[in-house]
Amino acid sequence: MRKRLAPYLLIVPGGVWLALFFLVPLLVMLSVSTQTGNIEDGFSQTFHFQNYVDGIKQYAPQLLRSLEYGTIATLAALLIAYPMAYWIAFYGGRNKSTFLLLLLLPFFVSFVVRTLSWEFLLADQGIILGPLKDLGVLPNDFHVLATPFAVICGLTYNFLPFMALPLYVGLERLDRRVVEAAQDLYASKTEVFRKVILPLSMPGVLAGVMLTFIPASADFINASILGGPSTTMIGNIIQTLFLNNFDYPLASALGFVVMAVLLLAMFLYARRVGTDELKEFTT
């Protein structure tokens, strides 16, 4: 009897946690998303699905932009993090943990402060652009802040560890005997990487892409600090709707649209890469 109960008991803490702090709020939001009204008279359930249509119609550009920025930032993070993780896993030697600590070090500083320091670095007359302008290398009205480039840089930088850590774990666990076997069979270095290491590290890539793409696409801090009027992301819109306009239904509806789009994107991606590899990675 106890044996049969044990597995359920094990999922109780996590299950209760998820139910209380994820499922319930999610359902409340779902309910709010089809309500109508205003903050003064209250909101009532009218099953007004038009909220979704309005939200998508009105904010499609920001939604698409968020996906675009999220995708670019994820790819950039992958390109930066893969060699880094590879190097630590294969050549880190005794100092592996030191390198990992260095990778995590920025996490000890608040997200907002890190982004604000980027604003400082990239300012028009800041420590990078200022001297370059004085030397005449750059035209006087050149600026980085308030451009998509600045926002994507911020996103890439802030979410890099989310990419690097799963990649590292994936590469680290890779069975070295397989690599040796490939070498014994006269595979060239490129072939070893392309045909053995890369495919075997795909679960890490998949996990890293998920962990980076989802928060990066829904982020609003980077756009509000580093961006300008035409780099608004969907996160900023939802924030304004919630905190400035008190338009809870439209904000909730948009929240669900974002969630659905991200889930769909991840689903398609996972299908392509293959979930079997992911499972292999977790056990």
Add this chain to the structure above:
Amino acid sequence: MSEFDLNKALEKDLITRRELLRTAGRGAGAFSLAAFLTACGVGGTKGKEVTDEQAASIWDNATKNGVLSFANWPLYIDQKKVNGKVIHPSLDRFEKDTGIEVTYKEPVNENETFFSTIQPSLAAGKPTGYDIVVLTNGATLSKMIRLNYLTPLEHSYLKNFEQYAAPKYKDPSYDPGNEYTVPWQSGITGIGYNPKLTGREITSFNDLLDPEFKGKVGMFGDTLDLPNFAMAGMGVNPETSTPDDWTAAADMLTKQRDDGIVRQYYQQNYIKALSSGDVWLTMAWSGDVFQAQNSGSPDLKFVVPDEGGILWTDNMCIPAHAENPVDAITMMDYVYQPEIAAIIADWVWYITPVPAAQEIIANDLKDKAVAESPLVFPTEEMYNSTYRYRVLTTEEEQEWNATFEPIYQS
């Protein structure tokens, strides 16, 4: 790693996968139904209507508690550094004179966002933790009045206000009879510019649209100053504007943005951009430009455009259910004494509602620059060329926001 254990359990067939899913599904189903039912309908957040008698009883039963919590905007009261510690001389005098200890905080950076932090307490009928808050006349303040989130003022406590406040600052359209608010300071929204960079004097709103200044113009990213100022620029009185005027103003601003004239839509940080030359001319608040002139950017100028500027007022008010209303209203009246008003105005450089402060600043504080500045004591002519914000109803506000937000959030 409970996941791992679960996998093991599944492998050993202690429970079948289907069984687990079914049980989990049932649990979730029960949960979701309950949650869904309770969630259907978010109650109105309107506070209870306060009748005159109830309002009177608030004051009848209230006594001086000797403490007071004051929420203001950053750098909006006189301060001095003594032994490396920042003190507020006017507040120290208040504490000495009345025996009320003031906790002074600066949490207000934006009306809406600040409101959203105190709104849950107000909706729940609980004290917000602040006895005085300072809010700009505008949508947020009007909303708070409509929602009964403010304590009606008992005017028998406001002797100094009655005596010293300029007639202009009494009985405003956003709060008839000063039922809920008295002014803290006022300011004018106009254009700040650096004549060295623009190469000419700025006189008109249309200068903000001039392609000659492409990429060098700053505008405000808000739904208060940006729309109202733009309408004034079009020659429309914002206070009596119609939705058609709003659309026309939004079209003009959108074109200005799409033509690449606007460098950025700023919040409080525009003054830094103006001082550093990122922008040459920008929408600006009078006091900020005056402060910048006196702290390292003497070249900057402020002008109320020919078409007109916006006169706004930041108001002191007492949130509903405040714990120390008597202490709060004592403070609200205290700052209307000309000496105190002078101390504050001489530091913040905004428009004081107490005209008698001018003489004290000139003679006692010996600060001619401030006493003679039209930005602190505007001339009648300057007042005549300003408009007030449009007062919006709830329905209008939704349309207003939908019209103007896409300009700076696109």
